[in-house]
Structures are given as structure tokens and as C-alpha cells.
Amino acid sequence: MEAAEELFCRRGFKDTSVREIAAAAGCNVAAINYYFGGKEKLYVAVWGRWLEQMREARIDAIRRVMSGDGQRSLETLLESYARTFVEPLAAEERLHQRQGCSRFVELMVREMVDPHLPTDMFVREMVSPVMVVLSEAVETLCPWLEPSVVPHVILSVVGQLVHAIAVRQMFGRCDDCDVPRLDLEQMVQHIVRFSAAGIRGYANGERK
Amino acid sequence: MEAAEELFCRRGFKDTSVREIAAAAGCNVAAINYYFGGKEKLYVAVWGRWLEQMREARIDAIRRVMSGDGQRSLETLLESYARTFVEPLAAEERLHQRQGCSRFVELMVREMVDPHLPTDMFVREMVSPVMVVLSEAVETLCPWLEPSVVPHVILSVVGQLVHAIAVRQMFGRCDDCDVPRLDLEQMVQHIVRFSAAGIRGYANGERK
């Protein structure tokens, strides 16, 4: 499963063959079908390993801010949530080598654009539950916000995070072209500041 | 090429076979290799058809705002740029059927996550040139912005747009789950307002 995860994250579902996985895991191709019942089932198993954990990590990050004794500002909420996104990548960067989930976030981005999971699984077990908790948090922290714009606001925040990761991938592939270097810490700081201001732009109905 | 474009946009590069394309185009598989020299070359040809056009559309949209006689506000810039993103999708929605480029934006999103174009082609011929012009425009419109944060700001705007399109795709696939309905017009309005406020948050150095 570790070998499968590694390869799926790096190359996606379609571009990873069971033979590669077997070779990386040092086992036979038949073993994969014996234990998992097929490539697709293995893929789901790899996901099952992290889906719950990542969902709970996100929800916990939100809850910790909302019910904690620290300051309950919009900024701390956004920062806490953003960190659950980039933390795995940051951990990898620190250790200078792969470990644990690390690149799983990248597989998430892939799955959004080119899904190979059973229908709705990702939305049902990850997107929706987190959306609910995050919506609540934003609504209580920004009571002036019309409830109808809350989903849009969340979409904006998540969009920035997802795209930042996707672009990191993209720029990582083309080495010599003149693309801005993207520091994870700077990225988080920016997205928090940008989004907080973006949300507060809704505080007063004015439109310049 | 129309058949290829249609299929590539809907299913991506890997999941589209030359036989499917041939069938859709009403020709033989050999013809594809005869005229294009292979599947990959055909893919590049399909891209070549739109890359320049879309790049110029984006650059024109920016230039029109910056050198036009109308008001030169941050909002008009953002709105104009955002429309070049969603316009093809909006056109499709209005006509209630596919036509022209329409879903090509979705292929762009795919290509970012799972590239099958020659190295750097997308970045070199699309991302970088547009980035330059957009940076200039943002810098003149927001002279108070530190030049170093301009790329981040642009990343935030593009991220919201790209993610909005990706999520539309994603939610379009799962029919019955309780996901917010995403109206393109509303989306643009939100992203413009959110981003303008986000950028203006940098106007004064204060951080609540």
C-alpha cells in the first residue's frame, strides 16, 4: 500500500500500472489482486487510509480555533485551515525526503480534475463534511456575511490553496523557465491576509 | 480535429483513444497518423488551435481596460480578466449545446494537473506571457502594492477562477449530493469583489 500510494500520488491512477506497484513493493502482481481484489480496489484502499484522517484533521483544525481559549479571529481560522493543506508538503520539505502522507494532497488535486474513485466518494466523505463545519465557523465569525455568499467565500479560500499546490507541481516540472519561486510559508501568509481582507470586503455593502 | 478536441476536453488525453477519435470524426485510424503523425502530435495541434487565441484574448482583455477610455479601476480589470476565463463556458450555457472552444478551459485545468504537452509549452506560451501583462496592470493600478506580492495576488485570482471551473466539473459529475449550485455570473461577481478587497487589504500595512 505504501508503494501504491507513492506511485499513485506521483503519477496518478491511469499512469501507474499494477506491475510497477508490485515491483516497487517487491511482490507479485497476483498478490495485489489476491489481497485487494484489483487495481481499483487498491486505489480505494489507499484513499481510505487517508480520507478520514485528513477530513478529521481539517475539522479539528477548525474546531480547535472555534472552541479554543485563544483568540477567535478570522485570520486564525484561515491560517489553521490553510496549514492542514500545506502541512504535509511542508513536512516533506523539512525532512528533505518523502514520508507518510506528504504528497497525498497532490493526489487530491488530481482526483478533483480526473476522478477514479467511486462516484461522490470524495465529495461525500471529504468535501461536504468539511464544508459544513467551515461554513458554520465562518458564519459565526462573520455574522454580517449573507449566508448565501459563505460557500463562495470558502470556494475562494480553497481555490487559492488547491491552485497554489497545483502550480507548485506545474512549476516544479519546468525547471528553467522564469516562474516565481513559491515558498509555502509565504503562500499561507498571503492567502490568509488576502482572504481575510476579501471576506471583510463584504462587511460594508459599499462597492467602489 | 473538432472530434479530437471534443473528446480530449471531455475525457482527457489518456482516456481518449485514437479509435474513438476516428469513429467520431468518421475516418480511419490511419488517417490520424497520416495527417498528424500520431496521437500526441494531434493533441499538440488541438492545443495550437486555441493557445494563441486564448492568450491573446486574455492579454487583450487586460489591455482594453488599461488603455481604454472607460474607468480604469481594479474591479474592471479583474472582471474583464475573469470573463475571459468563464466566457467560453457561459457561451456554451447560453446556447445549450457545445460549440467552438467552450470546454477548452476544462482541458486547460487538466493539463495543469496532468500534463501531456511538450515540456513547458503551456507555461511558456500561456502562463508566463499573460502573467507579465497582468502583473504590469496590477502594479500600475495598485502602486502601493509591494512588487513581490503581485505574483501571489495573481495566483490568488487565477486560483479562484480555475478552482471554480474545476469544482463545477466535479459537482456536475455527482448529481444528487447537496452541493451549492454555481452560477457563472454570480461566481465572477464574487471573485471580483473578493479579490479587489483582498488586494486592497494590502493598501495599509495594518493586520488585525
Place this chain on the structure above:
DNA sequence: GCCAGTTTAAAACACTTGTTTCATAAATCA
């Protein structure tokens, strides 16, 4: 030691992929 039950491994299977062959058909031009 022997015999279930379980696990491994190589090979075979059925299928799809992109590409090529080659004979025929259509078009072009002297």
C-alpha cells in the same frame, strides 16, 4: 510426518493501446 489452509510466483489470458503495413482507390498532372 502429514495434511488442511493460506500465501506466493510464473505464466497465460483476454483485451486495449498507438502505430504500421500494404493493397486499393482517388486525385493530380503531363
Place this chain on the structure above:
DNA sequence: TGATTTATGAAACAAGTGTTTTAAACTGGC
């Protein structure tokens, strides 16, 4: 018209895919 080029189409090709078969090897209790 007749020669030459260009285009088409069915079949073949080689390489790769996920999965299944089949037999051997291991395992642990008796």
C-alpha cells in the same frame, strides 16, 4: 489517356494493460 502522386481502409503488429489460472511453497496444528 496514362503515369504518378496522394489518400484511404482493413488488417496486422508490437507493446502494454488488468486479471486469472495453475502449480508450487509455505504455514501451523495434529
